[in-house]
Amino acid sequence: MLYINIHIIVNPASGKEEPILSYLNTIFLNTGIHWEVSVTTPDREAFDIARSLIGKTELIVIYGGDGSIAEVGRALYGCDTPMAIIPGGTANVMSKELGIPQDAMEAIKLIAYGHTKVIAIDMAMANDTPFLLRVNLGIMADMIIQADDALKHNYGQLAYGISAVQTLVHSEPKQYRLLIDGKEYIEEGVTLTVTNAGNIGISDFSFLPHINVTDGYLDVILMNNTDLLSLLRVAGTMLFQTESEVLKHWRCKAVTIILDKPTPYICDDTEQTASTINISMMPRVLKVLVAESYNKHAQ
Known part of the structure; x- marks a missing residue:
């Protein structure tokens, strides 16, 4: 499944230190994909960015650790906009659970080349x-x-x-x-x-x-x-x-x-x-x- 309009949320404080913007530019170059990036800050976290993007893009991608992924999940659950993951954290539990490549470039290629599908996964509620x-x-x-x-x-x-x-x-x-x-x-x-x-x-x-x-x-x-x-x-x-x-x-x-x-x-x-x-x-x-x-x- 190939998405043409995507938005990537990058958490610069995630566990890995790698040139993620360079990776994105290299892999998306000449693919025809229109992509934009938002970077989290202490005043604008992944949850806030994801909520603001609902209905404005086909796919929301999160580069970060499990905390950032959970924030985007909380923002998107119950809506039609899917989430994609580029692992960038310390443990990367959710990406491993979903069989997503742990190498960031391989995870980006998965999105860029469309060898993907969308599944619906469970969440849970703890004290609201x-x-x-x-x-x-x-x-x-x-x-x-x-x-x-x-x-x-x-x-x-x-x-x-x-x-x-x-x-x-x-x-x-x-x-x-x-x-x-x-x-x-x-x-x-x-x-x-x-x-x-x-x-x-x-x-x-x-x-x-x-x-x-x-x-x-x-x-x-x-x-x-x-x-x-x-x-x-x-x-x-x-x-x-x-x-x-x-x-x-x-x-x-x-x-x-x-x-x-x-x-x-x-x-x-x-x-x-x-x-x-x-x-x-x-x-x-x-x-x-x-x-x-x-x-x-x-x-």
Whole structure:
């Protein structure tokens, strides 16, 4: 599917350092594609730019990390304008989930040469905030909060691993009251994730098998311990894509998380605080450009 009028949103503060404007100019030259670029600033973020472009261009392309991609997703969900992704961040979870080339030039070529199709993917709502990837509590949230910009700049995706080790040392189990599709569970764990996407940002590794952004379900994943044996079992679960007693897993359309006090959590890349988090699935609300060869069942 070839688009002639496109608009690219560039986040210059994304994790990669590369001459993205030069790449765009080189690849789009002599293609007949009319393209324009907007650059994000602290006063005009990707969400604002994307909202202003609805109905004014055929395709909105975002170059940035998962935070910027989530912003554009929040702006475009429920409308007819599709989003395309050029990975430019640290982990690039969503682009890996969708099988988009991780090399920026290859991702641009995908758009320029039209070897693509549009699919509709799921999003979810957490306390009136739409999200694309996941909500994290416990050590998964602390890991992201503590991986500051300097750490990510110096170490890239390894920054999250460094932060995770620092977080594990001080981790303590929390009690979660969960209402999963109306059924109550009282659970204790060191981290809780409600995810729309399977990919964890490392190669093609997923939390658990059969999780993807087109299945119409949320996946609630609870890890109950951080001792060495538990961590090895979790690693084996992701490596071999098998279920494990270390990770409790529920699939649902809606979940409410009730905590004993206001607690920081991560919704996509945004830090928020609440004592109750209401999360519900929004199936197939966002149109996204992927390669013609993309097969959701193979993810």
